[in-house]
Amino acid sequence: MATRRQFIKAGLVGGTCLFIPAGSASARAWPGIPSRVLDPTHVDKYVTELAVPPVMPWAERDEAGRVDHYTIGVRQLRQQILPAGMPATTVWGYGSTRHPGSFSYPACTVEATFGRAIRVTWVNELIDRHGNHLPHLLPVDPTLHWANPQGGISRRDTRPAFTSTPGPYTGPVPIVTHLHGGHNTQESDGYPEAWYLPRASDIAGGYARTGSFYEQFRNIFENQFDVTWAPGTAIFQYANQERAATSWFHDHALGVTRLNVYAGLAGFYLLRGGPADLPDGVLPGPAPKLGDPPGKHYYEIPVVIQDRSFSTDGSLFYPASRASFDHFTGPYIPGSDISPIWNPEFFGNTMVTNGRTWPALSVEPRRYRLRFLNGCNARFLILKIVTDPMAPRPADPVLPFWQIGSEGGFLPAPVQRDQLLTAPAERADVVVDFTSIPVGTDLYLINEGPDEPFRGGRAGTDFRPAAPGTTGQVMKFTVARPLATPDRTVPPAHLTLPPFEPLGPASHTRQVSLQEQNSAVLRGVGPRVVMLGTVDRHGNPTPMGWGDPITENPALGATEIWEIHNSTTDAHPIHIHEVQFQVVDRQSTGHRARPPEPGESGFKDTVIAYPHAITRVKATFDRAGQYVWHCHMLEHEDNEMMRPYRVGPR
Ligand SMILES: [Cu+2]
Structure with a gap:
């Protein structure tokens, strides 16, 4: 039984790619994928304005106690x-x-x-x-x-x-x-x-x-x-x-x-x-506030990008059978060790931004602060701004992102980037400068990440970029109107960001590992689970599940380096709760360590651990208690790729 990944490989080697994004029109013959999946090419793009989430209303403010109370339900x-x-x-x-x-x-x-x-x-x-x-x-x-x-x-x-x-x-x-x-x-x-x-x-x-x-x-x-x-x-x-x-x-x-x-x-x-933080007025704003009138223009906008699939009745589609992933139709648990429904990863066929498919944003020729969040379950995004959304990939970017922040706030200095690689849960706080763009121009935010797990490398060379007609597009910017007010924000190249104090030296280095486990009873069926673990004194990974005893137990206040050894073939976004870490370096097997990538100069809480490499991060564990660290590909996290860890005494 070949896994979906083996299908992909076979398809590429044979010259005819068998890989079809789950839920695409031509996936209808796949077992487990019902014919009622909505064909994403039937969804008109850029006909809906980007939704800007309003501010969550509070319930009570305690001025003396300096506490704002909220009551937030899930409905x-x-x-x-x-x-x-x-x-x-x-x-x-x-x-x-x-x-x-x-x-x-x-x-x-x-x-x-x-x-x-x-x-x-x-x-x-x-x-x-x-x-x-x-x-x-x-x-x-x-x-x-x-x-x-x-x-x-x-x-x-x-x-x-x-x-x-x-x-x-x-x-x-x-x-x-x-x-x-x-x-x-x-x-x-x-x-x-x-x-x-x-x-x-x-x-x-x-x-x-x-x-x-x-x-x-x-x-x-x-x-x-x-x-x-x-x-x-x-x-x-x-x-x-x-x-x-x-x-x-x-x-x-x-x-x-x-x-x-x-x-x-x-x-x-x-x-x-x-x-x-920076004083008001340095960066583009305003962002939404409570009590804003409808139709107000915002120059600071949070943008969450997520892939989804839909059924023809409009409902969310998510696979109901393991067979959607790799055609494996059983026997499932208890007849084997393969779960009947869980899919090792899920990739939607439609891009949803701030809760709407392929939206458009009307902008003025000025600077905007966009706080990007990759909110996908498993998909890595490689974002670019281009003039032609169907341009052959890799496409030429026409406007850079000035990255000013990551998960832990502002970077030490702005970084100009032609493309933004973001793994699930990573954030990129950027300034995009539309100042010189003529009114009437359309620009597109595209995605050149793969329609499958990311392994590193470059789009078009090392992997096939997302389908240009669907998951390869995210949203549109139209420079639609002249300036409403002069733009007095600081051009990103001249920005001085707030003081940045790096962490002190580490007192302890810890080795942890990532691995995939195939079926123990069926030949060639996998993955069954994806796991974290430790590394033994011979350098071999020791897999540990969610239920195994705690092995990561930093002393309260300790600064540690965690060496994340990834022995799988995929990149995994590793999130450590409760801390903001610094990326120290990465080292591929048989190579010298290389420094953090652009955009990784600040504090982060999620880091891409590349395959067959060690990723080193440094953190200070200054809150006692029990937390978790895990892969942020949510299908992995849900099936063993998460571990409890404890700071301070048990
Ligand atoms: Cu993972």
Whole structure:
């Protein structure tokens, strides 16, 4: 049985590429991919204006305590993601429970201010109007090591055993929200086993309503802040003492993160102010504020790019069978060790930006600050600005990105880049200067990353770029009107960014590893799981799963170098919670170490670990407690490519 990757290779070698993006028109003959998948070439491009997420309304402000309180629910809603005239899509979105109109995908942006804490009551409202639970919108594979609520208290957060191959789980859905990029205490981090079900009236008695860590974290939080976590909720507090940065919040429940995020659970969290920000007026603005009139023009815009597939009825499409990935039709668990539904990676056939397919943005001939987030499950993006969206790849860029920030805030200095490589969860804060572009000009943001896992290298030389007619396009900029007001922002080449203090020397170097595991019982079927692990004294990787004992245990306050040894054939975006690290270097097998790439000069929380290479990052672990580090390809994260780690004593 050849894996999909072997199909790709065979196709390229044979001169006829067999690879077809899942869900494309010609994929209809594939087992497991129903004919009802919407052909992305039937979706008109650039007919919808880019949505700019409004600001999330707060619930209460405590001026004396310098704490802003939010109550943010998760609800199911219908939203027009495809162009008007096509069907609406049922998604999940966050919103302020006191402002029903605020629920959306992606979420409204949480605007945070340095030194002013935010306390969020996160409410699982995945219930229908009768108070019964809503099943997942997408097929949940119950054979992973996952939250497993129906296992009850004794078997929650395990990989359950089955006597026959199960169908998808249709019970109440666990959620827990992680602030990605935040620097907070363990009970507020959104630990994958701190999930909770909605407070639904039809949950059977044997179900666990919360994950293994929920109660412990609830007790810590309630004692510290003298508040109560009501059933179906968790209260997290964000201190906002970090450097000003582009963070985001998204779901992180064990083994269903790929589905909860794909369903829509993601939003921006922008921290401003403090010593690591710039004064107003230096960079392009304004960004959205509470109470803005409709139609206001923004010169600072967060942009989340995600690949999705749709069914012809407008619903989100996500594979319901392993066969969608590699034609493997069974036997599945328990007849083998291959999960029946989980796909090792998923690539959508349609590009969605800020919740709309292929939108357009009317701009003035001035500078814009765009905060890019790769919000895809598995897709690496290589972004360029070009004049012809169908230009042969690799296309010639016509306008550079001036990158000023990454995950941990501003870089030491701006970097001019012709293209932006971003892995899932990476952020790139950039200035794009349309000043010299004549009114009436159309420019296009294209994607030259591959329609398959990224392995490094160059588009057109080392891999086939995304299909130019579909996933190879992202959005359009039209210089549509003259300047409304003069642009007094500082040209990016002349920008002085806030002071940057690098981390001190490391006291410890730790070796960790990434590996893929094929079936142990079926020849040539794989991957079965993707794993992290350690490295033994002979340099061999030792795979470790989510359930194995903690092996990464930095002392409180220690600065460590983590050497990430990737023995797989793919690049993986590795995210370490709770810290912002610096990239030290990378070293391919048999080569000298090479310095960080452009755009990696600042603090980051997610780094690309290239295949057959060691990626070194340095971090200071200054918050005690239990957190996680993991691959941010969400299909990997959900099936063992995540490990708990602990700072300080156990
Ligand atoms: Cu991975």
